[in-house]
Amino acid sequence: MTASFGVLEWFELSEHERVERVIDSLRSCGIERLRTGVSWPDWHCPGGEEWYAWLLPRLAEEFELLPCLHHTPPSLSMHGTVQSPPRRPRDFADFLDVFLDRFGELFEWVELWNEPNNLNDWDWSVDPEWALFCEMIGDAAYWARARGKRTVLGGMCPLDPIWLDLLGRRGVLRHFDAVGLHGFPGSWTTVWRGWSDDVERARTVLDYHGSPAEIWITEAGYSTWRHDETAQAVTLVEALDAPAERLYWYSAEDLAPERAACDGFHVDDRHYHFGLFDAAGRPKLAARLLAEGGLPALRETAEVARPTPRHRRPVALVTGGAGFVGTNVADELLSAGERVRILDNLSRPGVQENLRWLLARHGDRVEFAAADVRDRYALRDAVQGATSVFHFAAQVAVTTSVDDPIADFDVNLGGTVALLDELRRLPTPPSVFFTSTNKVYGTLPDVALERVGERWLPTDERLRTRGVDETRSLHFCTPYGCSKGGADQYVIDWAATYGVPAAVFRMSCIYGRHQHGNEDQGWVAHFLIRAIAGEPVTIFGDGAQVRDVLFCEDLVRAFLLARERIDILAGDVFNIGGGAHNTVSLLELVDLIEELHGLRPEIHLAEERIGDQRWYVSDTSALQAATGWHPRVSVAEGVAELYRWLGEERAPLREKVATA
Secondary structure (H helix, E strand, C coil): CCCCEEEEEECCCCHHHHHHHHHHHHHCCCCCCEEEEEEEHHHHCHHHHHHHHHHHHHHHCCCCEEEEEECCCCHHEEECCCCEECCHHHHHHHHHHHHHHHHHHHHEEEEEEECCCCCCCCCCHCCCHHHHHHHHHHHHHHHHHHCEEEEEEECCCCCCCCHHHHHHHHHCHHHCCCEEEEECCCEEEEEEEEHHHHHHHHHHHHHHHHCCEEEEEEEEEECCCCCCCCHHHHHHHHHHHHCCCEEECCCCCCCCCCCCCCCCCCCCCHHCCCCEECCCCCCCCHHHHHHHHHHHHHHHHHCCCCCCCCCCCCEEEEEEEHHHHHHHHHHHHHHHHCCEEECCCCCCCCHHHHHHHHHHHHHHHHHECCCCCCCCCHHHHEEEEEEEEEEECCCEEEEEHHCHHHHHHHHHHHHHHHHHHHHHHCCCCCCEEEEEEEHCCCCCCCCCEEEEECEEEEHHHHHHHHCCCCCCCCCHHHHHHHHHHHHHHHHHHHHHHHHCCCEEEEEEEEECCCCCCCCCCCCCCHHHHHHCCCCCCEEEECCCCCCEEEEEHHHHHHHHHHHHHHHHHHEEEEEECCCCCCCEEHHHHHHHHHHHCCCCCCCCECCCCCCCEEEEEEEHHHHHHHHCCCCCCHHHHEEEHHHHHHHCCHHHHHHHHHCC
């Protein structure tokens, strides 16, 4: 398959705003071809001709356009439905003639009908011998060619060589320059032998009838209804490698949840999740990879995302194991000789590089399961044989939780409870270590603060010198605080109610190697990344906010010390961060970056964000008393090490993306 492939998207009347969003989204991914539906019934609706007079030229400005003409106006159909054959088959050719008069200069190819062997698109129960279809589609294809257009036969779903042979025997195939195939392996297609098999069987029929028509995949897709975006990326790569002349991927965006699918309103939720982007226009994994590095990035990640062989030996399970903390924990365990099973959906930018690094460094002692914690069945499989579980998979940004609280709830609370429930069903539940957050304490509205230089500090001397301990009341604030706090409490309860040996770590700001921070989460790394790139840094608030920061190497030691003592620590909660001796304000971090980098990043101040704490410092004395742990890496040492890693380890990645 060539590097240029297409995407398909159907638009409803008057969806001007969504059209512009889809255009922007697809152009960001480098998509150059678009297949879109032209509804014969909609053409006859009030405003229908005007809609297409705007839509088609607009799309043709941006893409090589393939219009697909389909469905029958109920007033012209035999049984008053859009799937029913027209009473006069040649009416379709007449519609095509008018369409070509209006828009023929916008495209080279035209597709005639969509999935004709699917009852949702052609009611063959009233045309069992396909006589009406052959007359209708043959006339239209003949006329399209006479008008100088190249023709595509609407894609079969599933492939039906007998049906294709019927069209050949009736002389229809000679009017077509390409034949479409549809396939949805892993979503709907029940018997799947691969694209090569489908193409070969179609080619056999075409050759028998002497047809030189090309074979196109006019629809291929994968539904992420179980949140398995990595499988979508892998399936896309497999379709790209099919021996077909062209591919159109289904689809640009998920079907909006308020709309009915072809089978009805939410009769089958698979219909609603085929997009490269979700219904709000947010990119899924495949779209993000295409935007970041094109097809090379997609192929590289699809290769690394394929499941690795499963072994029967004991294993440590790390959910979110390709993320920042997960990578550091997995590396430490693997370096000590343990086997590690990583469960990750690869949704965060950069994590595929972490996974590739772990696989290259530790080989077949790494097991990888490309899955989401919202997939109960993937969790059930992943916990088998686990002797310890480090649960890091989460939605990690306050801002994202405010934008999409349902997804935040599903991942952080729903995913955690689902994991816990699978663990309690095991004969001997493994130890569990859950990373909660300081956000469970809210914004600390009762803590009086004063500005001292570039810092906000508590007026209470004890808080100033020791920080916040675990006796402080929970005060959830923002959906993120609620979801992580709720999960935090479920972990504690599972230890008490079901005897699952679990402990909770309420983390402050963690930073270190393998962190790909952004504006919403991972601010220490984000500030450094922006400085190295010579880009400005946005600070939300006045910059005097104070956090205790902890180098990830120290965090990993805390987890392993707790695992050694889990028999006495089960059900306990620990605040963890750098503590009172490892604090820094945002402005002080900028000062430190200037010392390291030689240039001070340009600072832009913005309005303080919801749920932000002006001051938070962890009192880590409970953890120290229980395990003997204390931080070893100072702020200056840790930031310098992260600066070195970002400068040296990320350079090849930046060069690769820049030249892709």
